[in-house]
Amino acid sequence: MKLSFGLLRGTGSLIALVLIVIVFSVTSPVFLELNNLMNIIVQVAVISVIAAGAMFIILTGGIDLSVGGMVALAGVVSASVVRSSGSPALAIVVCLGVALMFGILAGALITYGKIPPFVCTLGIMSVARGLAFVYSGGIPISNFPAAFRFAGAGSIAGVPMMVIIPIVVYAALWVVLNRTPFGKIVYAIGSNEEATQLTGINTRKYKIIVYALAGLLTGLGALMYIGRINSGHPNSALGYELDAIAAVVIGGTSLSGGRGSIVGTIIGALIMGVIGNGLNLLNIDPYYQSVVLGTVIVLAVMIDQNSKNQRA
Amino acid sequence: MTYALEMQNISKRFPGVVALDRVTLQVGRGEIHSVVGENGAGKSTLMKILSGAYRKDEGTILLDGLPIEITSPQSAIDAGIGTVYQNLNLIPDLTVADNIFMNRFAVRCGVAIDRKATRLGTEDVLGLMGCDISPSAIVADLSVADQQMVAIARVLVGDIRVLILDEPTSSLSPQEAERLFVNMRSLAARGVSIIFISHHMEEIFNVAERVTVLRDGGLVGSWGIGELDEASLVHHMVGREVREMFPKAHVEIGEEILRVSHISVTGWVDDVSFSLRRGEILGIGGLVGAGRTELVKAIFGAIAGRSGEIFLDGEKVAIDSPEDAVRQGLAFIPENRRDEGLLSDFSVEDNIVICNLQKFTRGIFVDRKSCQTVSDRVIREMAIKTPSRQQIAKNLSGGNQQKLVLGKWFLRNPRVIIFDEPTRGIDVGAKAEIHRTIGELAKNGVGVIVVSSELPELMGISDRILTLSKGKLKGEFDRRDFTAERIMLAATA
Ligand SMILES: Nc1ncnc2c1ncn2[C@@H]1O[C@H](COP(=O)(O)OP(=O)(O)OP(=O)(O)O)[C@@H](O)[C@H]1O
Ligand SMILES: [Mg+2]
Secondary structure (H helix, E strand, C coil), X not given: CHHHHHHHCCHHXXXXXXXXXXXXXXXXXXXXXXXXXXXXXXXXHXXXXXXXXXXXXXXCCCCCCCHHHHHXXXXXXXXXXXXXXXXXXXXXXXXXXXXXXXXXXXXXXXXXXXXXXXXXXXXXXXXXXXXXXXXXXXXXXXXXXXXXXXXXXXXXXXXEHHHHHHHHHHHHHHHHHXXXXXXXXXXXHHHCHHHHHHCCCCHHHHHHHHHHHHHHHHHHHXXXXXXXXXXXXXXXXXXXXXXXXXHHHHCCCCCCCCXXXXXXXXXXXXXXXXXXXXXHHCCCCHHHHHHHHHHHHHHHHHHHHHHHHHHC | CCCCEEEEEEEEEECXXXXXXXXXXXXXXXXXXXXXXXXXXXXXXXXXXXXXXXCCCEEEEEECCEECCCCCHHHHHHCCEEEECCCCCCCCCCEHHHHHHCCCCCEECCCEECHHHHHHHHHHHHHHXXXXXXXXXXXXXXXXXXXXXXXXXXXXXXXXXXXXXXXXXXXXXXXXXXXXXXXXXXXXXXXCEEEEECCCHHHHHHHCCEEEEEECCEEEEEEEHHHCCHHXXXXXXXXXXXXCCCCCCCCCCCCEEEEEEEEEECCCEEEEEEEEECCCEEEEECCCCCCHHHHHHHHCCCCCCEEEEEEECCEEXXXXXXXXXXXXXXXXXXXXXXXXXXXXXXXXXXXXXXCCHHHHEECCEECHXXXXXXXXXXXXXXXXXXXXXXXEHHHCCHHHHHHHHHHHHHCCCCCEEEEECCCCCCCHHHHHHHHHHHHHHHHCCCEXXXXXXXXXXXXXXXXXXXEEECCEEEEEEEHHHCCHHHHHHHHCC
C-alpha cells in the first residue's frame, strides 16, 4: 500500500520508458553509449527541473502555464544585468528573484484573489513574455562570463551541471514530498482542500509556498537554459509550459491533484527526452516526433489509469 | 457554576436561511451532552461555529467562563476543541496514519517526519478504539465505518477539552457504536466535555446526561436526560405528535416479480436464493459484514464476479452492470449516498433532473417548466428543507441530502426497488415519512427490498424478513412470526 505512493503510481510510465529504451537500443547502435545517455539527460535537464515545480502545483490541484514566459523574462533581465553590471552573482540572484516574485504573485492571486490557477497563470504567461520583449526590445543578449553560465555549461569533476542539478533537485524534492509534513500537506490540499483546512492548516499559505517554490525552480531552469545556449532571448522556452505538464502527466500524477510521485515525473521527462533523441538518431522528421510523443503521452496515462483501477 | 463550554445567543444566517437564531448551549465539565433536532435544525451549523469552520454572526463563546474568539479551525484546535464532522472530512488519497497525524506530525532533526512514532501513535489510538485498521491503508479504500473510526481517532490523538461528535454512529455497527460509547464515557470521566449528535433515541438515552433541543434554528430547551422520555423528546424536536412510526397499509400482494437463484459472490455471499412479489416489502437483516450490501449490489450488477441467475416476471435476465439493471426496471439506493448518489456542486433541481433526464426532454431540449414543477414536488413530498430548488446540494444539511437522493430515485417508476439503509442519518419525523413513501411504492405494485440494521424499522415495514449470516441465508420470517429475539438469533447464527 505504502509503495503505491512512491513507486507503483506511474508504473505505466516506467514500463513505457523501458519499452522505448529497448526499441531504440535495438534500432540504433549508438543509443546506449554513455555519451548519448548523457546527451539525453542534458536535453531534458531544463524541462525536468521546471516540471518538478509544475508537479508540486499539480499535486495541489492547480496548474502553471506561465513557465515559458517566465524563463524568457528571467533570462533577458538577468542577461542584461550581467552585461551591464558585470557581476554574475547579482545576475544569478536577479534571475532566481524575478521568477520567485512571479511565483509568489501567482500564488497570492490564486489564493487571496480567488482567480483559478489556469486563468491566472495564463495571464502571467502573456505578461511575462510581453515584458521580456519590451525589456529587450526583441534583441537577444549574448556572450556571458563563465561564472554566469555555470549552471548551464559548467561541470564538476567532468560531470556537467546539467546532469548534477536535476539529480540534486529531484533527490531533495523526493525527501520533501515523502518525508516532511510539508510534503503531506501538498498531497492533502490536492486530495481534499476543505478537509485539510479543517485540520487547522492554513492552506493558502502552503499554496503560496508551492507557487513560490515552482517559481524558484523555473528561475533555476532559466539559469540553466541561458547558460547553455549563451544567449538571453525573449522568444526562448516557447511551449515549455506544455512540455512540463506533459512530463508530470506522463509520470502518472493526477491532474486533479492529490496523487502522483516525483519519481514518475523524472521518468516522464526522460521519456520525452529519449523519444526525441532516439528518433533523431533514426533521422526521423521532427514533425513525426511530435506525433509519436503525443501518442506516448496518451498511452502512458492509459496504462497508468488501468493499473490504478485494478488496485481500487 | 461555570460551564466548561458555553455558547450564548449564537446566530448564523446563510442566504435565504436563518440557520441559527440566538441559540444557547451550556455543557458542564466531563458532561456528555446531546444536541438533537430534525434534519436542518441547525445542529451541524452550531458545531461548525464552535470548530471554526464557520464564523458566527452574533453571540459569545465561553470556555471555562472565559470568552474566546474562534476565528479559524486552528484557533479551535488550539483551544482544545476537537471535531468529528458529519461528513468526516478525511483526506482520501493519504494513508490512515497521515490523516490522523496531519498537522501534528512528530518530526526528527527539525524537518523529517518521525514515521515510526506516527505509525505507533496510530496503532495506539486505533487500538484504544478496538479496531484493527492498518496505519498504512489509503483512506479512500476503507469502508465508511472504518473511515468513521479514523475520523474519531484523528481527534482523540490531540489534547482535547471539548469533543464534538456530529452523527458519529450513523455508519457504525451496534458493536462499534458501543465501543465508542465506552471511550466517550472514559474521556468524560477524565473531564472532557462531549457534544454528541445522533438521530437514534436509544443512543441518546444510553450515553447522554443532558440534551439540548433545536428546532428550525431556534432553541427549544435543555433538559437532564432523567426529565424526559422518548416520546416527550421527540415531541420537543418536531413540535407535533409524530404519527405512527411504521405506518403499514394493507397491500394486496401479487404474483412473483423477482426471483434470484443461487447467487454467490466470492468471499461475501454464499448461494442465496429467494423470490419477491409485487407489492411485497422484503426486509433483509443481519449484522454488519454479513454480506447484505454485497447481495443486493450483486443483484443490481454492481459487483463483479457474481454467479447465479436472476428472473424478472419469470423470465431469465442478464444483469451484468447497473446499466442493465436500470434498463430492466431495477432501482438501487446505495448505503453510501453522499458519495454514490449526490452531485454536491449541483443544485437541488439539477440533482433531481439529471438522473431522470429522458423524462424531462421534449425533442432535443430540456423542458425547463416540467423540471421545475417536478423538483418542487419532490422537495415537498420528501420534505426537503431548502430555501429553493436552486440551492446547491452541498449546502443542505446532511439529512436533507439523504432525502434528496431518495427523492430522485422515487421518480424513476421502477419495477423493483432496493434500499440499503434507507433512513440512515434521517430524523425521526422524516423517517416516518420515508416509511410511508416506501409503503406507497409497494401499494403501486412495486417489489421492494429493504436492507436495514435497525431491527424495529425492519420489523415495522417488512412483510417478510430474510436474515443473512456470514453470507448465507439463515432465516425467513413472515410478518406474523416477527419477534426481535428470533430474528436476532438467526442473524447471529
Ligand atoms: N454552507 C451553507 N450554505 C447555505 N445554507 C446552509 C449551509 N450550511 C447549512 N445551511 C442550512 O442551514 C440549515 C441548518 O443546517 P445544519 O446542517 O446545521 O442542520 P442539521 O441540524 O445538522 O441537520 P441534519 O440532521 O440533517 O444533519 C439548513 O437549512 C441548511 O440548508
Ligand atoms: Mg448535521
